[in-house]
Amino acid sequence: MNQFKYISPKTKDEVLEILKEENIRACLVAGCTNVLPNIRDKKIVSKVLVNISDIEELKGISKEQDKICIGPLTTIAELINSEVILKEGKGLHQAAEQFADPIVRNSATVGGNLVDASPAADMAVPLLALDAILKIESVERKRDVRLKDFFIGPEKTILQEDEMITGIEFESSNINKNGYFIKLGLRKAMAIAVASIAVNLEVRENKIARIRIAMGSVAPTPIRLTVIEEFLKNNEVNDGLIEEAINKVHEEVDPISDIRASEEYRRYVSGILFKRAFEKLTL
């Protein structure tokens, strides 16, 4: 029989105690934007629904010395309204503006999008390019995990059953301030990405000093294109370099065909998205 329970803890520590006790029976709910459809589709059954949406200590965006800290309950709308995010993580700001639709953005949270771990996750892609770090806690321990190491498969992460994300951080730096995000969807709103890209770039004396490239919907998880990053580093910015990089993009992505696009199209358009994002950052 499908039986749910519901509790509404008031503090982070209470949540962690509940996770320790209930383990796989617990399902954290914040914006609930993916949880409820999953309950309706019977993908989530007989869980303890733990409402964390009112826990203030898990909210907020702040700049502390040399890093930006985002609470996991920060909504996508709050990212858009944040001067700090606009200035320090432009790619993330652009992704937030293209996320779902204006109503869903009021409820959906950054933490929720990461934990859901869709290969298309619109928050994961720019945060990967920002080299974000996740603060993860359980009653027993605290650990920092680079977002790069967080996703292990479609809708699968390294998060243990008794753990939750308590913070998302990225550096305040020149490379992070110089970012661009593009989402290719079949419509202008409420679209799951056919392919998406975030590029963060630091150029010195016309050479690529540092670069990070992340893509969504072209692999089992959101990914960093580290082979191309290595290839591009320390090279002079010119057309020949871009054309070579585009070919390498075709090789490094690992897309599938699904109802939104074919594998061939995704592979092809990945190169175009890289070129467009790169040109936005260098012209």
Add this chain to the structure above:
Amino acid sequence: MEEHRVELTVNGERISSATKPEESLLKFLRRNDFTEVKCGCEKGECGTCTVIINKKTVKSCIMLALQTNGKEIWTAKGLEKQELGRRLQESFVNTGAIQCGFCTPGMIITAKNYLDQNPLPDKEEIKKAISGNLCRCTGYKKIVDAIYAVAVENQK
């Protein structure tokens, strides 16, 4: 089966009613006779279930009823209690922005909340503001015109 109580304010009135842990706000509202909140896709895509909670639009089909404990909700029926709500209703009727009417409650709620915070938008901004509300009848033009007409009135 676990039973819980939700206590909240809907359109200015205190409501207290039983619910289940997994019941959506949409189903809860409709069970309590707020049938102006329409049930469309139940996936958070069509927007016909849109309500306002603490000055933010929310798709009630993807929120748990229990998460609204102690909160203040406005539905399409509450629009007539506020001047901007009445102006939008009139504008939709006068402009001819209603065909089957199914998207209308959610559409006007979204428009009202948007104009409360952005009283002087242009048509492109209005289109983005209603991008979470689907209409299968009108092609959106008259809906945008109806909202824009109210914005133009705001300018005077």
